Amino acid sequence: MRVAYSLLDLIGGTPIVLLGNVAKGLQGEVWAKCEFMNPSGSVKDRIALYMIRDAERRGLIKPGMKLLIPTTGNTGIAFASIGAYLGYKVVIVIPEEMSSERILTLKALGAEIMYTPGGESDALKSLEYARRISMENPGEYYVFDQWSDEANVSAHYETTGCEIIKQIGLDIDAFTAGVGTGGTLIGVAKKLKEVNPKIKIYGVEPSECPTISQGLWGTHEIEGIGDGFTPEIIERYKYLIDGWILVSSSEAITTARRIACMEGLFVGISSGANVSAALRLVRDQNLRKVVTILPDYGSRYFSTKLVK
Template sequence: MTETDVDAFDSVLEAIGGTPLIRLARVAPEAGAPVYVKAEFLNPGGSVKDRAALSMVLAAERSGELKPGGHIVEGTSGNTGIGLAIVAAQRGYRLTVVVPDKSSREKTLILQAYGAEVVVTPGAVPREDPAHVSQLARRIAEESGGWLANQYDNPANPAAHHEGTGPEIWRQTRGRVTHFVAGIGTGGTISGTGAYLKEASDGRVRVIGADPDHSVYSGGDGSPYFVESIGHYLHPDTAEDLWPESYHRGVPDVVEPIGDRESILTARRLAREEGLLLGASAGTAVAAALRLAATLTPDDLVVVVVPDSGRSYLSKYYDDEWLRGFGFLEDVEDEPTVAEAAGPCSWLPSTSSAGEALDHDGPGELWAVTVPRPGVTGSPAFAEVTGTLDVRRLRAAEAAGLVRREDSITGHVTEPLPAVGLGESHRAATARIGAHDAAWVLTDGRVTGVLLGAGKPETIG
């Protein structure tokens, strides 16, 4: 047998793309439209981002921005970095990847396994902060003379999907696709694929974006959410909210908000009922697709991109203890749960005055002090709780003449309490609180109550 007789790829890069469509046989509504997932987790790096990574590197090589043996730098939640790591290994580049601290540990380990240098930086900082993922990546590229891939604004990102993903779906469905669903992160997948499908169908295909319900893309408040690699977080101190140039806003016909719990539980359901181990952003997209399919007929055909594998999130979305700790699971049986023992709490912004706090008509005596977000009245994400105010002590200080109503509450705020999940067993949660007298109670990662620990209520604070 000669080398030309071998049916094989010359390199792993040729294996990028060409992913199959898989029909959802058990979770799709029986009377609605059939739903097919575009199985992007079958790319060599385990995600749809392999396509953009290869496209961006090839474009930079053609333009001369990336020289042989050069240095690639990128800021990413992880998947684009993994795709770049594969391309860099094959084509002889050095790679530095900046990731936010909320990215899963598995992604960091995968990047390091490919030989990438990984720099972890805080994720919850304003865009203008030097520690912000994009700012730090840009500075590293400038100081090292490297090439910044810049997936958020690189036209080769959506081009990868206009030239690859879109034509594949059109060919695989023989032009029968009527609705296309994808999550929105950098916007490259939905922009490139959606534009192609609209062009190929003369505008017949409708494009639906799927988005965490707190993400700005779908009209949310921009506060933290738990689904990685999707959505648009907005720090309240960000001076200007810049959206990615890779996201072409005119392509989606609608953007559907999906809650974290629905996203996570949908992903877990796909693993257990369809045999598809996927990330939570796939759960977001599939949840939107299932909602949509239920409103359609069997003559319609829905294709939804499932962007990555659940193997990168085993310590998060597939870890029952992790989920209970953030209040996403409530499946403890035969013993009392935190929900049964939790008391009410309130919250107020850290910019409040003592008078505003004392006049605040909120329940409970321990209040969560939060990052101020104008116009937001709902429960705060735990990530944005910056401290604890014992309102009884504040009242006592006022009565003793130690605080004026115009004073800031800053000097009366203590450290944030630890957190327990609404569905945890009361016994396990109080044991975990340890020496602390109280803990915030979380429902879907947001503060909704307070749990008193072993200490007596009058000593709490």
């Protein structure tokens, strides 16, 4: 058992679990990284810590500056959590239609909240609003753009990808993950393909909002992915992606419920999307071992269709 001397020591090092029940009857295996076990409850703890430390090293955060975070939820919670520990004032810019659990968690962590119109597909409005606030108040805020920040990629290249290799080796056929910022998919892809170029990488988008793969926009209910525009991270690293898998909101919700009822893991809707994609790869492409991510826990979704 590891000993943690601070919140920061709790970030990363998450278990990976074989989802044997939901994949029962298939010839291959689906393995899932339990990112909901990070201290703020999601995979985003990794990138928040890396992005803050990178900005500190480069002298971008001046004394007294507030951290301004455009987000659809989990990244904001991660920044609020780590910011509270490090002594930063955190201001969150978030679409007004995100789940109430996210908003209440942000408030509990002491974050100030600014709202923008829309839901998950409208993340660009939050980013643009944050940039405008920063420009209108020079020196008061530092804006963290998670959709372009290379530290986002580095977090998963240096930690998540390495952990997967250490835990289950290189005998992996494919890795798949939903794309919000693209950081998880690309960071892990860089590491996996570096050590085994034969591993295939598949991004996951909501079928209602396949902006990256098909250039189409629409509303959906898979909080955490499908932000409604193509992130700069994806533009920079699209050569690492072997294909795209589209999952509907209803399929993601159904699969998340199956994971809860069959595996005993109450995970969020984006976890359902990821596992849906992984199961499809095993079933349709006869792959032997597919790895994916369980980004967050289901307790952030009590007000959504996941439990209604």
